[in-house]
Amino acid sequence: MSMNEVNSDVAEENLITVTGLTKQYPEFALRDISFQLPAGYIMGMIGPNGAGKTTTIKALLDMVRPDSGQLTLLGGTTPAARVACRDDLGVQLDGSIYPDTWRVKQVAAALAPFFPQWDAALFADLCQDMAIPQKTKYKDMSRGTQVKLQLAAALAHHPRLLVLDEPTAGLDPLARDELLTRLQDFIADGQHSVLLSTHLTADLERIADYVLYIRDGRQQFFGHVDDLLGAYVLVKGGPADLTPALQAAVIGLRRYGEGFTGLLPAAAGDDLPATVVTEPITLEELMIYFGRGAHDAQRN
Amino acid sequence: MRIVVSNKAGQPIYQQIEDQIKTAILSGDLAAGTLLPSIRQLARDLQISVITTTRAYHDLEEQGFVTNVQGKGSYVLGQDSALVREHALRDIEQYLGQALDAAALAKIPPAELHTMLDTLIAAEGGTDVHE
């Protein structure tokens, strides 16, 4: 076992630091996003569609110009500096990014000259591992295969940081599991990090160290996954259990004839009557209840 | 060493890891001075996050089960017998308590409990021969 122990008390190098990122669009605004990703960890970005996950990633990659806020990517604080460290950055974006007619070979030939550390053998291995067909044109690949090809290209130049936008969306459960293992291998030496956005939160819950939860362009939470999950409990009870005080405290309340369910801050869950059931939550439930809460607030 | 984590146990994953390592140490499966797998290795193997694993190791260190040597890893600390005995007694007390609760629910007299315990000890002794 040659892997080094990393003590969490030791000051870590941040591969990404974002402070106060704000970007205004006509119908959407990303407001005051702040987080940092130290070397050696996996960070997940969750939130409903249109929450601002992709915009945040695009800002990191200088594809959009933020209205305000500081971005540091692999030590680069200016757009030029961030571009200079692209060799250390592997990216997979949501949607297609290669011409229709390219095959695996063309992707390698086109990208290799740009990355001094491009590893043709590794790329070939990755393609074989992920069962990417060699002769199929990019446009004829399934969405999952397109994502895999992007992943292979992202990994092939030995980056220090992976930024992935919805990498698991088109993958079947087996491929998803393989990808997660791959990501854990990637960060295993404590020097590499992964930032990924997803709305398939089940994957994230186990392997992510940090989570950034965005909704409507606003940051809801940033921190350890365990802390986020520990901060809320799921409450369930009969119709009689729903006191006005409880009703005011519950987030995303759902009432039905025989009872109710909702989310409650963990601290408020201690002094509930014994008839109310409390359960630990999952990220998915968290997102559902928060989403419903926002909906209800809008309607009233 | 055997560690199995369950998503459905209703117990936080770091707690599960902590408990299982503790059990292994107390049962003598992990001898003093054994190097535990590194945090990252274990996280990878169990497909769980690094920070969860770190937290489990951290707790174990605080409770005096392991020690972290900078740059090397975590080693199992030798447990003095009084401490081991104390842990064991606490566990036994807890389990017997549960047995008594169950007996009270089913209205089983204490005498019958004593008989059951004797039978179990005899059976365990039988299996012990193999080891």
Place this chain on the structure above:
Amino acid sequence: MNAIRIVFNQVFRKNIKSVSWWSIVLSPLIMGAIMFGIVYYMNGAVKTAQVGVVAEAPIQQGLARQSSAATKYRTYPSQAAAEKALKDETLDGILVVNAKTPYTARYLGRQDGQSVSAKTLTTALSGLNTAAIAQELHLTGPQLTKLLTAPKVTTREVTFSQSGRMQTKSGAGSDTRNAVATILSILFYGFLLSYGTMTAQEIATEKGSRIEEMILAAISARSQFFGKILGIMALMVVQVALYGAAIGGTYLFARNNATVRGVLQSIDLSMLDGTFIAAALGFFIVGILSYTVLSALLGSLVATQEQAGQATMPVLMLSLIGYLASIMAVNGSTPLMNVLSYIPFLGPMIMPSRLAIGQVSGGEAFLSLGVSTAFLIVFAWLSAKMYETNVLAYSDSNIWHALRQSWDIARSERRASHD
């Protein structure tokens, strides 16, 4: 029929609201307005020259009648009064005319004033001079008219072909005719390129986004094909009508403007007879329809919008060949031109130019128009058939292969329906 109307409405409404269509419509108008503005400004910068006339009353009145936007003649009783006005800068020059026939005159121009050319003054005076002489000779009105009629010169330019045969290049007013021919070529080229590519894009985009399957579930491919072409044609009619309105409006608004009058006067409209207008209009309609049908066919062959570039390339190439040929036709007739002007797609572009410069007779033009029309009918029918098989086929191979494939399918289907 109803289905065609639905497609027609959809195409028409979508494009008439689009920025790109309006940019196509408006940009030539804006460019025209800018050019007109420049000419107008340059004319406006030249103020009317004020010329004081010192002469006998009949001459003064005669000149005053000839005042124009460029030169205004004002009468002054004495040279001294005129010189004072010249000094005050009310006048730009003084014209002193000696009334003894033939007239002699002296012009004193202020150096910093508006300049008046001697030719302007001579022209102004010569009519009066002739009239005065005619009066002295006691000539009658008809005699005077005869005297004033200038000798007529008809010019013809000729070129010699390689075989040494002499060919007449252009008839009278060759400048106007060349200009008309060039303007026609440009109009043709601009229109068919805009609408051709618009059609190809329209179809390729729809096909690329795979909306096609859904549309075709409700509407037959043939209705869709003709609906689209009619929709595009309607857009073109609107554009032509807008231009007509713009030109008409400008004329009504500015017909008294000197610049506009000057432009109108310089155009010799005698060549725009019925035959020419009918032929040009016919070629315009047939030509644009041919290109639109071709574009629709090509657009239906590609699988994605990205390939739409490939689809518009043949349209672009054909139209550029036709356009360059039509421009070159002005320089003289060659065997290649002769052949090309009877070929569909090229004929409608080349023939009007050749007709405009008098290189071909009306009969030849209508023969070419007939060829193109006949071709268009067959081509449209064929294209509609091929379109049916194309729109739902997503071929990976290149456009020529796809074309051949769809041709084969269309033919085998026809054979099957015959059996």
Place this chain on the structure above:
Amino acid sequence: MHNAIKMMVLDCRAASNRNSIVYLFLVIDVLAVILFLTPVGDDSLFISFGALLGGTAMTLIVPFMAAAQRGLDALYALLPLRRRDIVNGHYLFGGLVAVSMGLNVMLLVGIMLLLQPSILTPEWLSRVIRFALMSPAMLLMMAAVEYPLLLRFGFDRAPQLVLLPLIGAGVGTGYLVSTGLQGIDLVSPQGVLAGTIVAVVVIAVFVVSLLLGRRLYERRSL
């Protein structure tokens, strides 16, 4: 500069549907040469010029079409390239297309001269030089007008707008073929001067457009 060349290669890869431009040139050249041997004579050169210009003009914007369709701007954004490198690469691609068009015209002329040396008269030469000079110039001008539009809006938002330069270029070409420069003998010192002035103006416009394109692309959200 090195990055711009790499970017240009990427443009070529994105644009090439099996090197279609090479095939295009080849087909038109062969047709032109065949026509040249018929009574049509050297008119075939001037007609094939239209086809060449049309094909090349479309090729100029193919990378932008591909980019719009497949989100290639995102790919470019992931490469270790500054935005200006990307723009430089696009313009270099435009220049390459223009130059290859010019070279192809020269090749065609060369073949015709080999086949029939008697066609070489000073007037013919002057006319040919006009074409050979003009074709890259027209293409560069087209690129100079189209590229900033495409860089600012992308092909998907400006498909019709890019046609205007095409039409304009056609009009300009026609004008030059029919009347403009006709009086000038391009082989004379006067002609060389005129050619130089045209070249300088075209290059100046192209460079100004490049600077504009860089500014526009710098601000664009991808």
